[in-house]
Amino acid sequence: MRDRLAVAAVLGGLRQRAWSVLIVTAFLVLGAAGSAGPMFAEASDNAAFQVRRDEIPASARQNDAAVVRVSADVGPGSIDQEPVLADLRAVPGLGEPDLTGQSVGAELASPQYWGFTVAAGGKQERGRLFAVQEPGAELVGTPGGPGGPDGLWLPAPMAAELGVRAGDQIGLSLRQGARGTPRTATTTVSGIYAVDAGGRLPADSPGSRTWSLRRGDTPPDTEYETLPAYLLVGDIATVERLAKSVDDPLFWSVEAALTPGSTLAEARRTATDIELLRRQYAGALPDQGDDPLALRFATGISRIVATAQVTTEAVRQRTRPVEWAAISIGLASVLAVALLSARRRERELRHAAAVGLSPVRVGGLWLLEFLLPAVLGAALGWFVAWQLVARLGPPGVVEESLAPAARSGGAAVLAGLASVAVVGAVAASRRVRPAPPATMRRALPWGSMVVIAALVGAGGLVSAGGPAGGVDLLVPLLVLAAVGVVAGWLPGRLAGGRAQLPRSPGRAVLWLARRRLGSGGTERRLTVVVVTAGLGMLLFALSAVHSTEISADDRIAVAAGAEGTGVLEGSWQLDEAAPVVPKEDPMKPLPKGPVPGVRMPPLPEGSMVVWRTDVRTLLDDDQKDLLLIDPARFADIALWGRGADLAAAREAVASLAARPVDEVGRSRIITVADPVSDGESTLRMQVGFEDQNFEVAGRVRAFPGQRGRPMYVAAADPTLGRLGVDDPRLRPRNQVANQVFPQVQIWSSAGADGVAAVAAPHGVQPERIDSAASLRQASDYVATSRARGYQLAIAGYLALLAILTLSIYAQRTAALRRPADLMLARVGLGHRRVGRARAVEFVLLSLVALAAAVAGVLALAPLGARLLDDQPGLLPRLLFTLSPTALVVTAGAAVVATLLAVFVARDRSSSEEAAYRDE
Numbered sequence: 020m021r022d023r024l025a026v027a028a029v030l031g032g033l034r035q036r037a038w039s040v041l042i043v044t045a046f047l048v049l050g051a052a053g054s055a056g057p058m059f060a061e062a063s064d065n066a067a068f069q070v071r072r073d074e075i076p077a078s079a080r081q082n083d084a085a086v087v088r089v090s091a092d093v094g095p096g097s098i099d100q101e102p103v104l105a106d107l108r109a110v111p112g113l114g115e116p117d118l119t120g121q122s123v124g125a126e127l128a129s130p131q132y133w134g135f136t137v138a139a140g141g142k143q144e145r146g147r148l149f150a151v152q153e154p155g156a157e158l159v160g161t162p163g164g165p166g167g168p169d170g171l172w173l174p175a176p177m178a179a180e181l182g183v184r185a186g187d188q189i190g191l192s193l194r195q196g197a198r199g200t201p202r203t204a205t206t207t208v209s210g211i212y213a214v215d216a217g218g219r220l221p222a223d224s225p226g227s228r229t230w231s232l233r234r235g236d237t238p239p240d241t242e243y244e245t246l247p248a249y250l251l252v253g254d255i256a257t258v259e260r261l262a263k264s265v266d267d268p269l270f271w272s273v274e275a276a277l278t279p280g281s282t283l284a285e286a287r288r289t290a291t292d293i294e295l296l297r298r299q300y301a302g303a304l305p306d307q308g309d310d311p312l313a314l315r316f317a318t319g320i321s322r323i324v325a326t327a328q329v330t331t332e333a334v335r336q337r338t339r340p341v342e343w344a345a346i347s348i349g350l351a352s353v354l355a356v357a358l359l360s361a362r363r364r365e366r367e368l369r370h371a372a373a374v375g376l377s378p379v380r381v382g383g384l385w386l387l388e389f390l391l392p393a394v395l396g397a398a399l400g401w402f403v404a405w406q407l408v409a410r411l412g413p414p415g416v417v418e419e420s421l422a423p424a425a426r427s428g429g430a431a432v433l434a435g436l437a438s439v440a441v442v443g444a445v446a447a448s449r450r451v452r453p454a455p456p457a458t459m460r461r462a463l464p465w466g467s468m469v470v471i472a473a474l475v476g477a478g479g480l481v482s483a484g485g486p487a488g489g490v491d492l493l494v495p496l497l498v499l500a501a502v503g504v505v506a507g508w509l510p511g512r513l514a515g516g517r518a519q520l521p522r523s524p525g526r527a528v529l530w531l532a533r534r535r536l537g538s539g540g541t542e543r544r545l546t547v548v549v550v551t552a553g554l555g556m557l558l559f560a561l562s563a564v565h566s567t568e569i570s571a572d573d574r575i576a577v578a579a580g581a582e583g584t585g586v587l588e589g590s591w592q593l594d595e596a597a598p599v600v601p602k603e604d605p606m607k608p609l610p611k612g613p614v615p616g617v618r619m620p621p622l623p624e625g626s627m628v629v630w631r632t633d634v635r636t637l638l639d640d641d642q643k644d645l646l647l648i649d650p651a652r653f654a655d656i657a658l659w660g661r662g663a664d665l666a667a668a669r670e671a672v673a674s675l676a677a678r679p680v681d682e683v684g685r686s687r688i689i690t691v692a693d694p695v696s697d698g699e700s701t702l703r704m705q706v707g708f709e710d711q712n713f714e715v716a717g718r719v720r721a722f723p724g725q726r727g728r729p730m731y732v733a734a735a736d737p738t739l740g741r742l743g744v745d746d747p748r749l750r751p752r753n754q755v756a757n758q759v760f761p762q763v764q765i766w767s768s769a770g771a772d773g774v775a776a777v778a779a780p781h782g783v784q785p786e787r788i789d790s791a792a793s794l795r796q797a798s799d800y801v802a803t804s805r806a807r808g809y810q811l812a813i814a815g816y817l818a819l820l821a822i823l824t825l826s827i828y829a830q831r832t833a834a835l836r837r838p839a840d841l842m843l844a845r846v847g848l849g850h851r852r853v854g855r856a857r858a859v860e861f862v863l864l865s866l867v868a869l870a871a872a873v874a875g876v877l878a879l880a881p882l883g884a885r886l887l888d889d890q891p892g893l894l895p896r897l898l899f900t901l902s903p904t905a906l907v908v909t910a911g912a913a914v915v916a917t918l919l920a921v922f923v924a925r926d927r928s929s930s931e932e933a934a935y936r937d938e
Contacts, residue, residue, distance in 0.1 A: 028384040029388070029390060030391075041356060041826060044819070045352045045355075046393045046432055047396040048816050048820065049349030049400065049428075050397035050399065050400020050404075051401070052346045052349035053400070054428030057427055058417050059412055059805075059809060061419060062412045062413040062416070063334045063805050064283040064284070064331045065282045065413075066413040066414045067283070067327045067415075068282070068286060071330075072085055080234060081318065082319055084319045085286075085319060085323055086232060086317075087107065087317070087320065088272055088273070088315070088317045089296075089300070091314045091315075092270070092312035094271075096259070097259055107273055107275045107296075111285070112278050112288060113276070113289060114276050116273050117152055117274050118152060118255060119272050120150035121150070121237060121269065122149070122262070122269065124195070125241050128195050131196050131197075132195070133195050135241065137177065137190070138192060139183045140182050140183070144180050146173075147248040148250075148251050148269070150254065152254065157252075158212035158252060159222045160211065161212065169206070169209075170209035170257065171189070171209060171252065172209050173249075173251065175212065176218060177249045178211045184208065188208075189205070190203060190205050191203060191261060191265055193266065202264070206257070219240075220250070236317070272315075277320055280416075283327055283331070286320060286323070287328075290321040300314055330801050333798040333799060333801070334806065341809045342809070344813055345809075348817060348820065350431070350438065352819075354435075355549075357443070359831065360442075372450035378443075378445070381447035382441065383440065385444075390436065396432065400428055466504040466507070467504075469500050476497045477494055477497075494886065495556065498879055499559070499879075501875075502872075503548035503550070503871055504544070506547050506868065507543070507545075507548055509547075509867050510863070510864060542831070543828070546828040547871070549820065549824040550865070551871040552872075553819075553820050553821025553822070554818060555871070556818070557815065559814070560811045561905030561908055561909070563810065564810075565905065566887065567803055567804070568661075570887075571795075571800050571803065572662075573895050574890075576665060578725075578893075579794050580766055581766040582767060582770040582790060583766070583768075583791070584774065584788070585765040585774035585788045586763070586785055586787045588763070589756060589757060590620050590747060591747075591748060591751075592783045593777070598750065612740065614743065614746060617748050625655070625768040625773060627648070627649050627656055628763060630735060631644055632645050632706070632759060632760045632761070634705065634731065636702055638696060641695075643729045644730040645706065645731050646731070647734070647735035650675040650734050654673060654676070656767070663898070664720045664895040665721055668691070668719040671717030671732075679737055681714040686711065686741075687715075688714065688715060688731050689717045689718070689732040689733070690729070691720070692722075692728075692729050693731070695729075696718075701713065701715065706741075707759040711741060713733060720894070727894065747759060770791070770792060821916060825864070825865070826916070826919045828920070829919075830924065833857070861920040865913045872909065873909075880899050
């Protein structure tokens with residue numbers, strides 16, 4: 020009999036129609052929660068690594084790029100470099116290494132004279148030899164056709180100076196020492212290659228950065244040593260032969276790039292092996308100091324990996340508690356199904372106890388019964404987690420974590436199966452040992468306990484300091500559950516006290532729905548609590564993502580100011596017509612007012628200049644910023660985010676643009692986060708060497724470009740015009756920076772490239788260029804965004820749990836009420852009216868839960884900033900608001916739950932006898 024029971028239990032888990040679907044769904048949630056963590060972590064890691072790799076600027080060298088270059092004096096010939104090539108080939112994650120060789124004779128001969136020249140047609144030009152494996156593939160050729168395969172490629176400027184083209188003969192001459200005898204050789208011109216913007220080094224072919232990364236590692240010009248030399252490029256065999264002919268030694272290097280598409284884990288292993296290789300070479304070769312042939316080991320892979328890991332660690336710190344919360348929710352859903360199954364199978368448990376089945380045996384049979392649904396749910400959960408992370412998660416590949424995710428999800432499902440077995444065993448043991456007749460069961464006041472726990476948690480969260488984390492993340496769930504406890508009493512109130520049937524059958528639908536809504540007891544109240552918590556967490560998470568996105572945009576706007584900013588020495592660098600500071604005449608006083616010809620620098624659309632300086636007012640002793648802007652352009656160039664604080668700042672700028680000065684000619688000013696000036700209509704502060712009065716044009720709490728302290732914003736033209744000869748728009752006579760406004764910036768709406776495009780035509784190189792794009796990839800913002808996305812997935816689990824709970828409640832109540840429904844149908848209500856009453860009941864129950872969820876989230880709004888703000892010291896302050904989209908999605912989840920409940924509760928009995936049978 021036991022074998023038959025075991026076989027029946029194994030197959031019975033998938034034969035219970037809707038109940039089997041609920042079991043599989045519960046284990047799907049648990050399997051997805053357990054599997055998503057490793058996948059999400061790998062996707063986040065790889066996304067962060069790819070971002071850091073893409074951020075490598077075009078001006079980077081090999082020490083900062085995803086390449087490795089080993090230059091070591093291991094032999095004078097190219098054949099001696101085979102061990103180095105083999106060493107780099109053995110490093111996983113690197114592409115095929117390239118061998119290059121460069122002239123090093125000038126450095127070895129120093130301080131003697133060393134001259135290498137190329138001659139043709141009576142003209143000569145300085146150059147240095149450089150060997151690559153395939154010149155035709157690495158160089159960008161110019162029109163003219165290739166020459167012979169055994170010659171050298173010349174740079175276009177050198178070829179133009181010598182008057183040669185591909186196929187012509189050239190002479191090479193090297194003389195060492197002022198009285199040395201030149202050594203000569205002849206060769207052909209294999210081709211003419213284009214040079215970069217600097218006019219010396221070869222230009223990179225489209226999609227390649229090979230030569231730009233070598234900048235700084237190529238030989239210098241022998242006369243102008245601060246410039247790179249013109250390179251005479253040829254294949255390894257040709258250059259080696261010519262170098263021997265003229266007695267010019269070559270120094271060989273081996274370089275390889277990180278394989279495109281490498282993951283962070285692969286790059287980490289590559290960086291580790293490269294570091295081991297570096298140590299191996301450093302230990303094997305003697306310390307050569309400043310010798311030109313000393314070991315050079317250049318790589319930026321380790322730096323890129325380390326930078327990416329800063330972001331990944333920040334993300335993991337934020338998502339790890341959420342990951343465990345997701346698994347806990349999954350376990351809770353399985354446990355809830357097990358507990359409801361014990362209630363549903365009350366008579367079966369009594370029969371098991373009557374025939375002598377032990378509690379352990381019953382628990383084992385339950386485990387076997389849930390085994391196949393658990394396996395199916397685990398497999399589906401792993402697949403769902405994979406697809407959700409791949410399609411909606413961080414934009415990183417998911418490869419190596421698939422197997423660990425399966426193990427993690429399997430372990431979570433095994434824990435769920437164990438809880439099912441424990442519930443079955445405990446439920447059976449209670450039937451084996453009946454309670455004494457005199458014992459009275461007292462209901463556990465779980466509702467009051469939930470409310471008290473929510474009040475304690477919320478109070479502790481308000482009084483605690485620092486960012487929220489860990490247990491604090493349970494406060495929203497506790498608060499929503501407490502609201503659900505209160506809402507659980509509402510259906511009973513809606514039922515009313517009317518006990519008699521209405522006279523008209525048409526009015527009986529609402530009467531029956533209200534009556535049954537108030538007769539659910541503890542199960543109905545628990546259902547309201549779970550549905551309220553699930554829908555509320557979905558609404559809270561969606562609104563949290565919306566609020567944090569707005570906060571992040573606003574804070575990036577405040578910190579960056581514009582998409583791109585560049586620091587200048589002075590605005591006059593961008594204005595060739597800027598007048599020079601007038602000469603001081605000791606016999607005459609300094610002129611007052613604007614200097615003739617002074618103006619705002621004429622810049623293209625989408626760019627402007629701003630000035631900043633430190634000021635103090637008589638209201639307090641704190642130092643503040645004074646930002647001078649062109650208000651007519653500022654609104655179109657600055658970043659404004661999406662929040663209310665910056666919207667108010669934009670309106671204040673529009674007011675300033677419409678009227679930059681008041682009626683008496685005083686500059687108008689916007690005060691930013693300066694409470695001491697509240698109530699003041701005018702401000703007096705020292706600007707330059709004189710005091711100026713300003714009329715307050717507006718008061719705002721945040722502003723683009725704010726640096727975390729109070730700030731004043733005024734129009735530049737009228738304010739600077741009052742400085743006279745101290746106007747920072749004037750060109751200085753002695754090239755000394757302006758002392759009044761030493762901080763000058765270009766702001767561009769086109770990012771860092773826009774700043775460079777504005778400065779380049781004037782021959783200006785900004786001291787530093789910052790961009791909002793780099794701020795958006797900062798570890799704190801990325802971690803916050805990823806953690807909120809993970810919490811959104813958790814909220815989805817809770818919403819699914821709410822839908823499951825309502826469906827289970829509907830299935831159980833429908834089973835218990837089938838005889839009553841049949842009797843009501845036979846006495847005149849009809850099957851349709853009974854079905855309508857059932858539908859109205861679940862609609863009212865869902866409406867109560869939805870209204871309670873919205874009320875609970877509104878109650879959490881004052882705690883929103885405390886729960887969600889991971890950087891509470893930044894401006895503007897985070898403001899939690901309900902998202903309209905979140906309301907629509909939550910209402911949609913409530914509709915889905917209602918429809919499923921109505922579908923599950925449909926009476927599918929084929930006969931009156933089946934309708935009366937107890938499940």
